[in-house]
Amino acid sequence: MFEGVDEGLVPSREWLASPPSVTAVIVCRNGARWLPQVLDSLASLPHLPNAVVAVDVASTDETREILGRYLHPASIRTAPAGTGFGDAVRIALDGAPQTEWVWLLHDDSAPGPDALAHLLDQATQSDEIGIAGPKLREWPSLKRLLEVGVTVTGTGSRETGLERGEPDQGQHDRPHDVLAVSTAGMLVRRRVLDDLGGFDQQLPLFFDDLDLGWRAARRGYRVRVVPAAVVFHVEASATGVRQGSIARRPRRDLRRAATYTLLANASRPGFLWQSVRLLLGSVLRTLALLVAKAPREAADELGGTLSVYLRPGAMYRARRRRAAASRVDQKSVRERLLPSPLIPYRHGLDAVGELVNTLVGPAPEMTGRRAAVEARDDDEDELPVSGSFLSRHPWAATVLMLALVALVAARSVIGSGYLAGGALLPSPESAGAWWSLFTSGSHDVSIGSDAAAPGYVVPLALLGTLFGGNADLAVSVVLLAGAVLAALTAHRLARRLFASPWIALWWGATYGVLVATSGAVAQGRIGSVVALAAAPAIVNSAYLLTTRPRVTDGLRLGLWLTLATAFAPLTYLLTAAPLLLAGGVLLRRRGWPSIATALLLPWALLGSWMWTRALDPGAWWWEAGRADAGVGDLDPPTWQLALGHAGGPGAATYATGALVLLGLLALMRTDRRAGVLVAWAAGLWGLAWASLGAGARFTDGISSGPAWVGVPATLWVAALAAAAGMAADGLTERWAERPLRRRAYAIGVVLAVAGPLLATGWWVARGVDDPLERGPITEVPAYLADRAADGDSTLVLTGSREEGVSQQVVSGDGTRLGDEAVMPPPEAFRDLDNDVRRLLANPSTGVLERLGTYGIQAIYLPAPADDALVDALETVPGLKPSGSPEGSRAWTFTTESDRTPAPDSALRPIAAYIQLGLLLVVTVAAAPGRAREVR
Structure with a gap:
């Protein structure tokens, strides 16, 4: 029935001289779609079982009629609705012939050619082997592996040791001992099944196989996986294609079964640790599901775990039964058959890698027209892609190279001490200082203050907390890797702007280099770096908002805008007017609630600190850190502003000339005029703000300094580069038959590549120090x-x-980062x-x-x-x-005086906690919902 199974060398099969007796048990429940093929496969085996018994668990389809056509009525049992797998097996064996072996099958698991004989080949080699199981492959694809034996991690996840969708190429064909095998094709000695008391009735659907294998191992029996025996499995219950599942809440039942199995089989010394670990893990997963806006799944996760903890009597009885039956040291079982304790955390890192891949990988979106161009066979995704890593993952390779360049450029500011210099103040001792600064009503800075803390300390505190409380590491990553972060957000926007992936790659990398060579990093302007890294995400969110105005899109845009505004308030002014204009032209009335949400959210999340900007216009030019970076007056000449440079050290003055020239040439392509003009309009808006602030001085009510216009000046050049990319998009095909124009295009490509490469070389050669440096704090002895x-x-x-x-x-x-904004x-x-x-x-x-x-x-x-x-x-x-x-x-x-109490605001902590609560609510509401499968 199933082809493509490599039977390999047929063993001598000495057991054929006195064949062991086998009873096949098929458990059925609404499996009429697969049952005929299962029974046909069973009947076509060269070595047949001695008896076949089927149990129908209250099927409502044609299962009963199908069984009647294949089996004698005496071999068909009926079980009431809600009967679990283990109880169904018990019903089947009551009154069945007493055989040496019992072969368990599901109504959606079809044995491959000679599967039973291969199982007996291994099972009869030793009396210690109590259970044998086949290699499971996916049905209907037939080639993807599902299981070759299974074990369980310390967090309650089934561990197969396989990659998702891994094809069967014989790489796992060595028979070996395992903790458990699936009940779909499990061959178990009848005396062993009776000795173990059958399946645990507390596990009617999930983890029954793992629990039985674990108990068998503790009893001294071996569980053997036999890859030569192949069973094809639909996994109808797990995938949801079976009608009338006995599990009303599958996730809840799965979590309950996992918790029960781990705790019931845990060793006595490890029981307490496992109890705490499972409970804390469940709480964390519940919180993650709530953030992912999956409240039902979150309730199932926590409810399934608590249902075990709330029945201590049942757990006590289960552990007592297992302890009484155990004949093998639990430590021996754990060392031989359980996976490494690091496996769950490795899977966690893989999940983080997948999350990063959504940012650096190819665009996940595909329109219906593109998706319908061709249908691929199942085999196509199993073929390895040839070529180098660069050719297979060009953007990922580019990001790695940018990260390496950033690391080399930062060579002089990596080491011990605090990163500081220019506008950057040293970080506090720990991230807790930032939390305290934000939530305190009184600040022990200078002569004392009760001012509102700046909003930018919250994301820094969050990042520092993730880094184990290391505040300096958080600042170092944001500032020194800011160019890489900017490239990532820019590339995500570029995938929306350009059809060509190579132009998207070029613009994303170019944007990152522009941030690195703008002078912001060398001058310690962490506010500019964060604002420039967030700017592409703001544009991307604004684009989505203007095409599908929804409140959640407004919240996402508002969050990005809040982040950028907290570090560099000028970003708000740069965004507000274009967003209002775009909304008025494209959306009119229907989009205004979303736009209003985006523009008002920073005022709510940043609180009174934001409102002071409205009362003091000069404060819009303030950025995180010192108002005066100590780099002199920032009054660049007009030609430098036109090249996107705001003045001060660390700026590659001439490297952007090629991008400006390409932006001008982009105006010549008439069929892309609309997109090019939009990019030019955005760029001129940034240039106007840069011209307005260049050479000016500002005060935020606390300190004063020269205005830094690096954010609008960099955005001006980035917009011209985007205009050039839009004009170049599609020119290769259009000018393919015109040699002269092809040469012109080649010259443009050279210019486009030469500018960023020249800037990158300058970035590496100069480094990012001076005035930025790393060292001890020497403000006072x-x-x-x-x-x-x-x-x-x-x-x-x-x-x-x-x-x-x-x-x-x-x-x-001395003054630490964040203190400068709460000075009296x-x-x-x-x-x-x-x-x-x-x-x-x-x-x-x-x-x-x-x-x-x-x-x-x-x-x-x-x-x-x-x-x-x-x-x-x-x-x-x-x-x-x-x-x-x-x-x-x-x-x-030598004299002492009573200190006057510092100003203290009783309302500041209350307002701060309200802001943090609102931030949490908005973040959860704006987060993408958990993807649900459509069946």
Whole structure:
């Protein structure tokens, strides 16, 4: 009946001299679709069983009539609805001939040629072999492997050791001992089945085979898989094609069966650990299913697990029965037959890899027209694709190369210490400091503050928490790998913009290089890096919103916009006007709720921190980190802005010239004029903002500095590159018969490749340091920083009497990333400024006492300390000279004062937790729903 089974060499089969008796048991339930072929395959075996008994479990189709045509009425049993597999086998064997072996089959499992004889070949080799099972292959494809023996992981998953859809090419054809074999084709000694008490009645449908094999192994019997014996299995119950399944909630029953099997068979020392592990794992999976918007599956997951824990008596009896029957050490069974404890986590990494592959792999979308072009045979997806990794996975190879280039470029800032410099402040000691900063009503920075924390600390805190609390690692990954992240989001957008995958690859990689060579990385502008990495995702979400205006699309766009705005608020202004214009032109009334959702969400999630931008327009130019990166005035000439450069170190000034030229040439292609003009309009919008901010200074109410226009300037060049890509899309076929135009196209390709390659070479050669660096925090000496544990701060004075003195109050070892946004406003320092002037002009202990009310207990002059300031402070009564690095000076107070309580807002923590709760709700609502199979 089934062809293509390689029977290999036929063994001598000494058992044929005295053939063992076999009873075949077929359990049926609404299997009329497959039952005739199963019975025909059984009847065509060269070596037939001595008896065949079928059990019909309340079938409502033609199963009973089919059985009547093939079998004697005395060989047909009837079982009531809801009867499990083990009970059905028990009903079949009651009154059946007493044979040496029982061969179990499903109504959707057809034995291959000589399957029974191959099973007996192995089963009769030793009396220790109590169970033998075949190799299962998929029916109807016939070639894909399902199981060659099975075991169970510590998390309750069936482990077959096979890849999904793995074809049978003889790679698993060695007979070997396993924990269990499937009941579809299981050959079990009758005395062994009776000795074990049959199948556990607590497992009517799932895990009955694993439990029986596990108990057999503990009893001292061997379970053997025989790959030469092949059974073809539909898996009708598992795949949902069978009508009238006895499992109303399959996932719940599966989880219950897995938990029950693992706990019932766990060793005594491992029972407690396994109980905790399974419960925690189930809770985590439940949360993941809720995030995936699968509440029914989440309820089944947790309900199935708890149903075992809520019946301790049943578990106690199950474990007692197994302990009484056990004759083999549990440790021996675990070492021989159970998989590595790392297997579940390896599968978890595979799942993460699949998730990453959706981002870096080919476009998952396919229109109905493209999908209907051709129908492939089942064999086609089993053939390996030849060629190098680059030819088979060009985008993945490009991402790996970009990552390698980014790693080499960051060579000088990889190591110990903190990543800082330019606009980037050192990270806090742990991610917990960011959580505390966001949820606290009072901040121990400078003289104390109750300001609202910036929104960007939340994603950094989340990432740092995922990295084991390592805040510096989170910042390093975002900043140093930001170009790679930007390339990933850009390529995802490019797959929507361009029909040619090679143009999509070029634009994605080019965008990543533009981010790396914009100067943002070298200048420590983490806000610009995140905003530029999120920009393609914003455009992509906006495109989806304008084509299918749904609230969930508005939420996704709003989340991306919130992320970018939290790091670089100017992104909001760059997005709002084009989105409103696109909505007015394309959607009119029907899309406004979604657009309003997207534009209002940042105001809700970022709270009062966002509202201050509306009250102070200059604050829109602020980005995460220092307002002044210390790279001089950022006033690039017009020609540099036209090339997309915002000024400062770390920018590849001339490398973008080819992209600008290609963008201009793109206007010449008239049949793609619409897309090219849209790209130009987007680019000019960015260039307009870059021109507006270049050379300007801004203040956010706390500090001031020159405006950095790297985000709009980079987007300007990226838009011109997109225009060039749109114009080039499809030109190869159109100009195939025109040699002159082909040469022009070739020149364009050279320009398109040369620009990014030149920028990449410059990126690698220069590196990303200066002013970015990695090292220790040296704002104040370590012993002064340690005094922060007692609430003491240090007054740091810089400058000279002739040029003016600047003062800063430092808590701990200095300002950390996030602290700069919650500093007290300038007006809060008026009294302190007056006290510092009195200290230098007319020192007295009274001045020190007033300074002490701010928590100041030390004064520090960094190198080179001004001699006039040193002379003035040496005469101050109540100051004691202390050790300090060469060229600097430090004094500690000998007097103590009661510190004035720092400002504290009772509403800030409440608002912060509301924002976090809203963020969680919106993220769950915006997340893609769990894919459900349509049968």
